[in-house]
Amino acid sequence: xxxxxxxxxxxxxxxxLVTFPVWKGVAAQSSTKGPEVKxxxxxKQCVAPRAYMREAHMELLVAxxxxxxxxxxxxxxxxxxxxxxxxxxxxxxxxxxxxxxxxCDSCHEYAGVSAPNCWGCHTSPPAEPAxxxxxxxxxxx
Amino acid sequence: MLDKALKGxxxxxxxxxxxxxxxxxxxxxxxxxxAYGLGITGLSRDVSWGIYIAQFTFFVGVxxxxxxxxxxxxxxxxxQFARITILGELLAVAAVTMCMLFIFVDMGQxxxxxxxxLYPTPHSMMFWDMISLTGYLLLNGVIAWVMLSAxxxxxxxxxxxxxxxxxxxxxxxxxxxxTAFLYNGLPGRPxxxxxxxxxxxxxxxxxxxxxxxxxxxxxxRRLTSFDAGQEAIRRLGVIxxxxxxxxxxFLFLELFTALYSGMPDHxxxxxxxxxxxxxxxxxxxxxxxxxxLALASLLALLVPRxxxxxxxLALASLxxxxxxxxxxxxGLIVAGxxxxxxxxxxxxxxxxxxxxxxxxxxxxxxxxxxxxYKITVxxxxxx
Amino acid sequence: MKLTRKDFLRVLAGSAVAVGAGTLVHxxxxxxxxxxxxxKNGKKRWGMAIDLQKCREEKGCDLCSRACHRSHNVPRLxxxxxxxxxxxxxxxxKVFPFQQNDYTRHALGETVPVLCNHCTNPACVRVCxxxxxxxxxxxxxxxxxxxxxxxxxxxxxxxxxxxSFNYVDPRPHLGAPNxxxxxxxxxxxxxxxxxxxxxxxxxxxxxxxxxxxxxxVFGDLNDGNSPIRQLLSGRYAVQRQPELxxxxxxxxxx
Numbered sequence: 001x002x003x004x005x006x007x008x009x010x011x012x013x014x015x016x017l018v019t020f021p022v023w024k025g026v027a028a029q030s031s032t033k034g035p036e037v038k039x040x041x042x043x044k045q046c047v048a049p050r051a052y053m054r055e056a057h058m059e060l061l062v063a064x065x066x067x068x069x070x071x072x073x074x075x076x077x078x079x080x081x082x083x084x085x086x087x088x089x090x091x092x093x094x095x096x097x098x099x100x101x102x103x104c105d106s107c108h109e110y111a112g113v114s115a116p117n118c119w120g121c122h123t124s125p126p127a128e129p130a131x132x133x134x135x136x137x138x139x140x141x
Numbered sequence: 142m143l144d145k146a147l148k149g150x151x152x153x154x155x156x157x158x159x160x161x162x163x164x165x166x167x168x169x170x171x172x173x174x175x176a177y178g179l180g181i182t183g184l185s186r187d188v189s190w191g192i193y194i195a196q197f198t199f200f201v202g203v204x205x206x207x208x209x210x211x212x213x214x215x216x217x218x219x220x221q222f223a224r225i226t227i228l229g230e231l232l233a234v235a236a237v238t239m240c241m242l243f244i245f246v247d248m249g250q251x252x253x254x255x256x257x258x259l260y261p262t263p264h265s266m267m268f269w270d271m272i273s274l275t276g277y278l279l280l281n282g283v284i285a286w287v288m289l290s291a292x293x294x295x296x297x298x299x300x301x302x303x304x305x306x307x308x309x310x311x312x313x314x315x316x317x318x319x320t321a322f323l324y325n326g327l328p329g330r331p332x333x334x335x336x337x338x339x340x341x342x343x344x345x346x347x348x349x350x351x352x353x354x355x356x357x358x359x360x361x362r363r364l365t366s367f368d369a370g371q372e373a374i375r376r377l378g379v380i381x382x383x384x385x386x387x388x389x390x391f392l393f394l395e396l397f398t399a400l401y402s403g404m405p406d407h408x409x410x411x412x413x414x415x416x417x418x419x420x421x422x423x424x425x426x427x428x429x430x431x432x433x434l435a436l437a438s439l440l441a442l443l444v445p446r447x448x449x450x451x452x453x454l455a456l457a458s459l460x461x462x463x464x465x466x467x468x469x470x471x472g473l474i475v476a477g478x479x480x481x482x483x484x485x486x487x488x489x490x491x492x493x494x495x496x497x498x499x500x501x502x503x504x505x506x507x508x509x510x511x512x513x514y515k516i517t518v519x520x521x522x523x524x
Numbered sequence: 525m526k527l528t529r530k531d532f533l534r535v536l537a538g539s540a541v542a543v544g545a546g547t548l549v550h551x552x553x554x555x556x557x558x559x560x561x562x563x564k565n566g567k568k569r570w571g572m573a574i575d576l577q578k579c580r581e582e583k584g585c586d587l588c589s590r591a592c593h594r595s596h597n598v599p600r601l602x603x604x605x606x607x608x609x610x611x612x613x614x615x616x617x618k619v620f621p622f623q624q625n626d627y628t629r630h631a632l633g634e635t636v637p638v639l640c641n642h643c644t645n646p647a648c649v650r651v652c653x654x655x656x657x658x659x660x661x662x663x664x665x666x667x668x669x670x671x672x673x674x675x676x677x678x679x680x681x682x683x684x685x686x687x688s689f690n691y692v693d694p695r696p697h698l699g700a701p702n703x704x705x706x707x708x709x710x711x712x713x714x715x716x717x718x719x720x721x722x723x724x725x726x727x728x729x730x731x732x733x734x735x736x737x738x739x740x741v742f743g744d745l746n747d748g749n750s751p752i753r754q755l756l757s758g759r760y761a762v763q764r765q766p767e768l769x770x771x772x773x774x775x776x777x778x
Contacts, residue, residue: 065670066670069666069668069670070658070666070668072660072724074724089703089706090704117709120709120710121669121706121707121708121709122706123701123703123706123707125703126703142530177692177710178690178691178692178693178710178711179674179689179691179710179711180603180606180691180692180710182691183605184605184689184691185604185605185606185691186604186605186606186607186608186609186685186688186689187605187685189676189679189680189689190676190680244675247675247676248673248674248675248711249672249673249674249675249676249689249690249710249711249712249713250672250673250674250711250712251673251674253654253671253672253673253674254673256653256654256656256671256673257653257654257673259654260654260655260671262652262653262654262655264650265650265651265652265653265677266651267651267653267675267677268653271653323677324680326651327647327651327680327681327683328647328681328683328768328769328770329647329681329682329683329684329765329768330680330681330683405621405622406622477680478680481685482682482683482684482685483614483618483619483638483684483685484617484618484621485618485685487605
């Protein structure tokens with residue numbers, strides 16, 4: 001059978017391609033230690049428990065998005081009774097998590113999550129402290 | 142079965158390489174469009190649909206026209222079409238695929254295409270267009286596959302396929318009717334607001350599709366051992382002659398209604414098409430070329446002595462195809478936006494990357510058709 | 525049992541189709557999260573009356589348009605073909621094309637603000653294949669930029685030319701962006717939202733507030749005592765092309 005080298009060559013190529021990310025990681029000496037993500041403002045509690053947010057923040061964000069845009073649900077009551085303005089920039093980032101770069105990206109980049117397209121429109125809050133204060137006072141939408 | 146497409150002459154592979162190059166050009170242009178946005182095209186706020194949607198419309202017609210060989214054969218037992226029904230069905234598969242691609246490249250947010258399924262919206266004609274086109278693709282795909290498999294094994298096709306084929310006949314009418322409904326249910330677009338739009342679409346479809354089929358049959362005869370038969374080609378010629386006559390008649394009805402009534406809303410788009418409006422006359426040569434080609438083809442098709450001459454028939458078919466390609470694949474859609482609701486007359490011309498993408502979709506259609514026909518011809522040669 | 529290559533390919537194709545079909549059925553089944561906008565806001569119907577006499581007297585004034593575009597981050601694009609507009613001025617002859625003649629043309633003026641009509645029977649909503657544009661119970665025709673697929677069917681359907689498409693990324697063209705209102709992305713359609721975000725806070729639309737002559741009056745058309753209804757009952761008002769059956773909520777006092 002003259003096809004044998006071709007077949008084995010193909011198989012080897014396949015294995016090499018499939019395991020490529022592993023070799024790349026080894027070559028780049030990347031570590032498996034995750035990023036340290038910290039909220040800018042010292043708040044104990046996010047709008048939902050940390051474990052839930054870690055796992056399902058995207059679902060919560062989609063629920064917020066659809067609720068606000070399509071059903072006029074502009075406020076969100078957390079389990080502890082706190083009422084939040086439904087706003088990615090105004091609430092999540094401005095009040096607690098600081099900025100997209102510091103918070104969202106640090107994890108997404110590590111986990112290799114190709115950037116969610118929120119940022120095609122939504123913006124990271126501007127850094128000026130005046131704006132931050134205004135937002136904290138709840139003037140931000 | 143697909144292995145048949147992998148064995149061919151140098152000329153065959155040359156043609157495949159050419160089509161692949163075309164597709165590569167289209168793909169490159171599409172990547173640029175994806176990165177930059179549809180601003181890369183000649184479209185504007187006023188003329189928001191252009192050659193993509195116009196070509197989509199035209200190729201829905203080509204797809205629907207398969208019915209013009211299927212219907213005579215299966216409902217009227219026209220034996221001359223026995224050898225070419227499969228060509229019509231395969232042409233339909235390639236053309237519907239092109240339609241879907243043209244819609245896809247026109248989308249501003251192609252990554253969200255599945256929203257059409259996630260949020261099904263029966264009050265939108267686009268929802269029904271998606272259903273009818275997908276259904277038609279499946280029907281013709283299944284029919285062609287089953288018929289070719291049966292042929293390969295030298296057995297008669299299974300009996301369950303007959304009702305499927307019969308179903309494909311009204312379905313073909315439906316795809317072009319729904320496509321007309323996309324346009325003619327809109328307030329404020331007087332050019333499209335005409336109950337005759339669906340019949341017009343069907344007439345032009347039944348002229349352009351069989352005209353293309355004639356050209357394909359003649360090409361197959363010249364390039365391969367496959368001969369559709371003189372009688373089949375002649376009959377196709379008769380179909381094109383009737384359909385083109387009806388199509389030109391319909392266009393005349395539209396022109397009369399719009400221009401004789403003198404209602405500016407209805408007359409202005411036609412004035413724009415044939416004479417230009419506000420000094421903008423980019424489509425005028427296109428439309429007059431279409432008219433000249435249409436009239437020339439009618440002369441050739443309606444005189445039996447001319448029509449029976451295969452060389453004349455080939456030229457007439459080419460003229461029909463080009464004429465309708467210009468009128469339906471460009472003029473009709475673009476002029477629907479002129480003048481705009483705020484009376485602006487805005488010119489539109491496809492840009493180079495836009496042409497590149499159109500060429501790419503054509504390349505994909507032609508590649509599919511080449512592969513399909515290669516398989517068919519090889520099977521027939523083997524038997 | 526002998527499995528030929530053809531059979532293998534056939535099974536492979538069959539499985540692919542089955543997986544695809546399953547996904548499809550699931551998608552269709554879980555679809556249509558109920559849009560219950562109606563429940564909340566059944567009573568109101570927002571509308572606007574524009575006093576063209578005042579606009580005529582302030583020929584060339586575009587304060588309303590500027591306020592709107594600034595507040596909603598509407599980009600200023602260099603290429604007029606790619607223009608995005610929510611509220612802008614048009615000459616009278618373009619807005620009411622068949623309602624003027626050679627003798628009245630001058631009288632009707634050149635400054636007519638046009639915007640989304642927030643129709644009672646909107647053609648754009650009818651044609652949208654994803655419900656990315658829909659009509660709220662209070663009459664506001666909304667856009668969901670997250671859901672829009674950019675097919676531009678609504679632009680073909682709107683008989684008022686109120687919709688714009690983002691042919692290019694608008695963000696480099698914002699000037700001084702308003703951080704409180706997200707800009708849009710390339711590839712979606714946008715239009716006037718009747719300042720839905722301000723209505724939620726009990727405020728008037730930005731254009732209404734910006735007009736020094738109070739030429740724009742905004743209010744509830746279903747409330748017989750609202751200022752807009754008082755105005756409409758006292759003066760002659762027209763809508764743009766009412767014969768099309770869309771039922772515009774913008775009224776022009778002539």
